Amino acid sequence: MAMATVENGVNVQxxxxxxxxxxxxxxxxxxxxxxxxxWKKGTHSRTSVQKFFGLGEEQQHKAASSFDADHPEIxxxxxxxxxxxxxLLVGLASCLTAGIAAVAQNRGIxxxxxxxxxxxRMDIRGILGVDSDVRNGYDDIKVRFKIDADASKKEIEALxxxxxxxxxxxxxxxxxxxxxVEVV
Amino acid sequence: MAMATVENGVNVQxxxxxxxxxxxxxxxxxxxxxxxxxWKKGTHSRTSVQKFFGLGEEQQHKAASSFDADHPEIxxxxxxxxxxxxxLLVGLASCLTAGIAAVAQNRGIxxxxxxxxxxxRMDIRGILGVDSDVRNGYDDIKVRFKIDADASKKEIEALxxxxxxxxxxxxxxxxxxxxxVEVV
Numbered sequence: 001m002a003m004a005t006v007e008n009g010v011n012v013q014x015x016x017x018x019x020x021x022x023x024x025x026x027x028x029x030x031x032x033x034x035x036x037x038x039w040k041k042g043t044h045s046r047t048s049v050q051k052f053f054g055l056g057e058e059q060q061h062k063a064a065s066s067f068d069a070d071h072p073e074i075x076x077x078x079x080x081x082x083x084x085x086x087x088l089l090v091g092l093a094s095c096l097t098a099g100i101a102a103v104a105q106n107r108g109i110x111x112x113x114x115x116x117x118x119x120x121r122m123d124i125r126g127i128l129g130v131d132s133d134v135r136n137g138y139d140d141i142k143v144r145f146k147i148d149a150d151a152s153k154k155e156i157e158a159l160x161x162x163x164x165x166x167x168x169x170x171x172x173x174x175x176x177x178x179x180x181v182e183v184v
Numbered sequence: 185m186a187m188a189t190v191e192n193g194v195n196v197q198x199x200x201x202x203x204x205x206x207x208x209x210x211x212x213x214x215x216x217x218x219x220x221x222x223w224k225k226g227t228h229s230r231t232s233v234q235k236f237f238g239l240g241e242e243q244q245h246k247a248a249s250s251f252d253a254d255h256p257e258i259x260x261x262x263x264x265x266x267x268x269x270x271x272l273l274v275g276l277a278s279c280l281t282a283g284i285a286a287v288a289q290n291r292g293i294x295x296x297x298x299x300x301x302x303x304x305r306m307d308i309r310g311i312l313g314v315d316s317d318v319r320n321g322y323d324d325i326k327v328r329f330k331i332d333a334d335a336s337k338k339e340i341e342a343l344x345x346x347x348x349x350x351x352x353x354x355x356x357x358x359x360x361x362x363x364x365v366e367v368v
Contacts, residue, residue, distance in 0.1 A: 014189030014260030019312045029309040029318075033270050037277035039298035042193030045281040047274045049266045055258060062263045065252075069278030074239055076198030079246045080216070082233045084279030086217050089186040090231045091271030093221035094253030096365065114223035124238070125213040126348050128203045133211075137356030143365045149194065157367050164365050166311050169268045172321030177357050180350050181280065181327045181365045183341050 006150075010105040028055045043071040044080040085138070089118040091169045096143060099163030109159065110150040118143045141173070190238040190334075194289040212239045227255040267361070269322070273302040275353045280327060283347030293343065294334040302327050 022029045031054035037047040050064040069080030082090075093116050099111050120141040129178040147156050164170050206213045215238035221231040234248040252265030266274075277300050288295050304325040310318040331340050348354050 009228075011226075011260035015312065018259070019314050022309055022312060022314050025198070026307075026309060026315075029312075029314070031306045031308055033273060033306065035270060035277055035302045037274075037281055037300045037302070039281050039285060039295065041285075042195075042362050043282035043285055044193075045278045045298075047275065047277050049270050050258075052270075059256065059258060061256060061266060065266050067274045067278075069282070071275070071282060072236075072243065072245060074243060076195035077257045081278075082245060082249050083217065083237035084275045084282065085356070086219060086233050086236075087271050087275030087278065088353060088356055089219035089264065090216060090221075090233065090251045090253070091268045091275070091341065092263075092363070093219055093231050094229045094251075094271070095268030097221055097223050098227035098253070098255060101225075101227055101367060111223065114229075114266050116221045118219045118221070120217045122215045122217065122352065123210075123213050124215055125206055125210060126355075127352050128206060128213075129350060130203050130206050131210075132215070135355055135359070136350055136352045136360045137354075137359065138352075140362040140364070143363065145365070145367045147367060153367070160365060162365050163288045166313060166320055168306065168311050168320045168322075169272060170321075170363060170365075171310075171319055172269070172272055172357060172365050175319070175321065176359055178324040179276070179327065179354060179358050180324070181329070181344060181354075183329045183331060183344050184339070 006105065006108050008101045008103045008105040008111050012102065012105045014176075015102065021137075030054070040080070043075075043077045045069050070158075085120065085122065088138075088173065089120055089141070092141065092143065092173060093118045095167045095169035096160070096163050099167050100145070100147070100159050103159050103162045104149065104151075107159070109155060112148040112150070115146045116143055116177045187309070190289065190292050190294045191296050192285045192289045193287045194288045196286065199286065211304045214238070216235045227259075229253050243284060268358070269304065269306065272322075272357065273304055276325065276327065277302045279345070279353035280329075280347050283351050284329070284331070284343050287343050287346045287350075288333065288335075291339075291343065293339060296332040296334070297330075300327055349364045
């Protein structure tokens with residue numbers, strides 16, 4: 001079988017096994033992802049990520065990561081990092097890309113390269129409070145994939161569609177998520 | 185006036201000026217934020233951010249930034265970066281934090297520290313396809329701010345509420361955004 005030689009680096013068997021285990025132990029599927037953010041100065045902040053909860057216990061990434069966010073110089077800021085809205089694009093592109101690799105492995109399709117560009121259009125009159133009819137967030141986001149794989153155009157399109165169907169970030173952005181903000 | 189001594193590092197006058205300019209030149213408010221993503225191996229990808237479009241022309245951050253995303257070892261991945269869903273938490277925390285600093289400056293409130301924790305709950309049976317009634321994305325996200333400022337608890341709560349009201353990321357996560365994905 002050609003499938004035996006396909007190697008995209010995703011351990012699909014482990015994911016299929018996890019699926020079976022979680023069918024009878026749904027409480028283990030409850031994850032909590034976390035971040036802590038510290039204001040630096042002006043619009044500059046630094047957010048750290050390492051610990052999370054899942055499979056019934058505390059977990060952590062191998063390394064602690066931290067991310068600077070700021071506004072650009074054209075907003076009279078110091079541009080000490082990318083903007084908060086750009087982090088959404090990072091999440092969206094990386095989620096769809098990981099999904100494509102996992103689905104390709106599961107379908108026996110060898111990937112050679114997967115590249116994408118994401119563009120999010122936003123009217124900044126919203127956040128500046130110029131016009132209350134203009135939303136604060138993105139008007140729309142376009143993702144374009146360029147994929148080189150051992151598969152037909154139709155199979156590649158089906159890969160991308162399946163990744164989209166199972167993407168946590170795609171869901172969180174296209175559908176409403178309940179967010180509560182409190183001061184302690 | 186006490187306001188004259190408040191210094192949170194946000195140039196509010198520039199933002200107020202921008203608001204006036206954009207009232208008569210709304211086309212300059214059309215921004216496009218961009219990211220490009222490259223699959224590395226398995227669920228690992230690297231997303232780069234530098235250029236964007238706004239104020240009628242191409243712009244760029246002072247520096248190019250790149251962000252690794254991956255799945256953790258408990259998902260049989262290599263944990264070469266935080267997960268895509270965690271990037272949403274980075275965006276949310278940093279957006280609300282920048283907003284708090286800007287609103288505080290505008291209201292003459294001196295901030296000493298702004299810290300937050302963000303927790304997003306997710307049932308991974310969604311992305312694993314165990315149960316089609318379980319959504320892929322977050323069930324809910326909680327943000328908790330701890331703020332030390334020269335203001336009453338009520339004023340601090342009002343700061344946070346106003347930041348939330350004008351936050352691009354809060355809007356993009358709590359309300360639907362149209363996302364199109366295509367293969368070129």
